[in-house]
Amino acid sequence: MKFLVKTILAAILISTALTAPEVVAAESVMDQDLRSKAKRATDEGLRFLREEQEENGSWMNSVGITAIALRASLESHRGYSEADGAFITRPIQFILSNVNEDGSITESIQNRNYNTATAITALQLSGNPAYADAIEGGQNFLKALQIDEGEGYDPDHPYYGGIGYGGDERPDLSNQYYALEALSTTGLDSGDPVWQKALIFLNRSQNRSESNDQAWAANDGGFTYMPGYSPHGGTGSYGGMTHVGLIGLLFAGVDRNDPRVQAAYDWIRENYTLDRNPGSKDQQGLYYYYTAFAKSMFAFGEPMVTDGDGAEHNWRNDLAAKLIALQGDDGAWVNDQPRWWEGLKPLVTARAIIALNFSVR
């Protein structure tokens, strides 16, 4: 009888774990004191963001920065929504005021992809069906940006399937990731050709010769910025891109047990650190790395990571502790290495908050 009860209880626990790994992991794996501190750090960061908000509701008059800051608020443990007031409604109105005829949501010709992708992600997270048209227009714009036969490229070209900044044709993994995240968040059909085309570009950005048909491909399983180029030198893999590459594979419908996903995860384990963006120069792109780390670890679903030396790490605890330590007295975060806009406090603070949001889920 005791055995039967224990078996039933174990079955309940196991099935709960398989169906809702995130809920179990967040509440039972993360150090609760640290979780409380992470939430307080988030509150301080959100307070900083509210103080930095412009009169028009934006941050730095940038659609992209505004959308990321808005997302940080909407996804926070506070569960902010439009009902909470102008600090949510005004940025939404700012975003909507930059909707263009071609479906893009941007204030400039550069960053059209980044701005549109982050904008429709934020609009989707608001949960307001009134923004459906803007979201759909943004989806169509992002899909049209993908490099394919429409731009005169055939599948053999290294650019094929990629998505770039949107002001020129050069694609890269970072911009493709933002677009894929937006398309996934806004519910684009899994059968849409955009996913399979994106997978071609993803394969060509991974240092894995079994799935990358480019001659430069190495075999550490990590990802680089774009086929044949890393901004940190050569074609080396680095942290930020490996994490977004892993998420990109999952978005494209690749199973987490697929060798490509496993190779990326193995690179992450072998290079596990939160002291720097592994594989990068100086501390370039550090907070981009933190955000990508949080998203990919959450998506992959393993609460503990075993590094290359065999040590086990609770990624939630590690990430939260690191970000809390880096937070400034004013509640903000900033990178002393300003490349890729990481010298801009509102953007970096929003990224840090998003990373904390994923760690406490």
Next chain:
Amino acid sequence: MVAGTQIRFAGSAFAIFVLAQVPIAAYMLNGGPGSGKMLLIAICAITVLVGHLSTPIRAQIASHRILGPLVWAVLLGLIAYLTMALHEPRTLGSELSLRLAMGVSVLCLLLDRVSGFLSAMVSEPVALSATLLLLVVASAGPLWIGPWAQILAAQEHVPDAIIAASPLTYLAVLAEHDYLRSQWFYQNTPFGGMRYTYPDALILSTVYILLGVLFWAGESLKRRR
């Protein structure tokens, strides 16, 4: 303009058109984009360069100080337009190629007037060389500023000013193309990782035209003394 001058003008323009294909072919053979907006910008930039180098030819054919440069600038714009159509047939008749051709004319006229102003003070070959140097240095601004870019970026609007001063930027904004994030520029300048804003095409066009008028007026004043 007499018929003989018109024929010499047309003949010279055709020769320039043919000559311009050489550096364009070299650009493409060396891995330059074979399609898209970067190719169009490259065609226009090369046409401006070849056009400036052909200034002595223009001066020989038509010494009229107002009509000569104006007609030559328009012809160079036409050369750019036809060259774009040759390499990218789908641009024929498009608003994009018309805007770019107009931009070529504006740039060529400005360069002609700058060298005209300088030639009122120094010899023509020196004036032409100085103008060419100015063109190259301004166009390459985003490149040579590289090591100091991050320091300068701390000053608001300085990166925007460096970008706006480049004639390549003028062609890029006419094409609505973020050229600083194209593959070659992204890999060879720091601007791809910085926040910047391109200038407005209409404002730049107006500034270039006004500058051309100013240099023209300056040259006239100097020659009268």
